[in-house]
Amino acid sequence: xxxxxxxxxxxxxxxxxxxxxxxxxxxxxxxxxxxxxxxxxxxxxxxxxxxxxxxxxxxxxxxxxxxxxxxxxxxxxxxxxxxxxxxxxxxxxxxxxxxxxxxxxxxxxxxx
Amino acid sequence: xxxxxxxxxxxxxxxxxxxxxxxxxxxxxxxxxxxxxxxxxxxxxxxxxxxxxxxxxxxxxxxxxxxxxxxxxxxxxxxxxxxxxxxxxxxxxxxxxxxxxxxxxxxxxxxxxxxxxx
Numbered sequence: 616x617x618x619x620x621x622x623x624x625x626x627x628x629x630x631x632x633x634x635x636x637x638x639x640x641x642x643x644x645x646x647x648x649x650x651x652x653x654x655x656x657x658x659x660x661x662x663x664x665x666x667x668x669x670x671x672x673x674x675x676x677x678x679x680x681x682x683x684x685x686x687x688x689x690x691x692x693x694x695x696x697x698x699x700x701x702x703x704x705x706x707x708x709x710x711x712x713x714x715x716x717x718x719x720x721x722x723x724x725x726x727x
Numbered sequence: 728x729x730x731x732x733x734x735x736x737x738x739x740x741x742x743x744x745x746x747x748x749x750x751x752x753x754x755x756x757x758x759x760x761x762x763x764x765x766x767x768x769x770x771x772x773x774x775x776x777x778x779x780x781x782x783x784x785x786x787x788x789x790x791x792x793x794x795x796x797x798x799x800x801x802x803x804x805x806x807x808x809x810x811x812x813x814x815x816x817x818x819x820x821x822x823x824x825x826x827x828x829x830x831x832x833x834x835x836x837x838x839x840x841x842x843x844x845x
Contacts, residue, residue: 646832647831647832649832649833649834651834656815656838656839656841657838657839658731658817658819658836658837658838658839659770659817659834659836660836661833661834661835661836664831664832664833702769702770704769704832705832706831706832710832712758712775712777712782712783713758713760713775713821713831713832713834714772714775714783714832715772715832715834717769717770717771718769719768719769720769
């Protein structure tokens with residue numbers, strides 16, 4: 616069965632203090648790995664798609680990387696507005712419907 | 728601003744009520760989804776519609792009844808719910824580049840409907 620494990624569960628950062636979030640996955644063939652950001656009481660917001668090991672994507676202070684077993688979301692010099700829960704999800708190679716297996720998320724709090 | 732609109736934002740209902748959640752998207756996406764999310768938990772897939780046809784039902788109890796009247800609209804009809812059904816219900820949509828390429832996992836979510844069952 617597909618599994619996605621995110622660590623840490625929560626992360627508290629000072630503004631400007633860079634850090635990384637981890638997403639470990641087990642899937643029978645990876646079609647894609649996705650990162651989402653979710654603010655409290657809102658729906659998730661799509662950030663990145665990664666398809667193969669070695670791939671990297673960047674957006675502002677966020678950079679996502681992918682290996683054969685895990686993905687990292689690096690937050691460089693975070694600002695308070697980067698506070699959110701970051702969700703990782705995988706789509707199996709056998710899936711045709713956009714069905715995702717989500718991890719439990721990492722809650723990030725960035726303080727001024 | 729999200730391009731997937733959900734109404735109502737908040738709903739309180741009794742266990743004997745019948746209500747509906749509505750979702751609309753105008754991005755031309757041909758897959759639409761209902762997810763359920765409990766506090767501090769990840770979203771859980773309930774239903775997938777592809778080209779207005781129900782493609783996936785994740786063994787959801789029959790008190791939840793989805794409907795896709797057209798490619799832009801998705802409804803979730805609620806009847807005889809239980810207090811444990813209280814959650815944030817999220818609608819999402821995704822592109823389909825066309826066969827044989829499958830639906831992408833790049834989902835566009837609405838802001839959700841917060842449901843409380845008394």
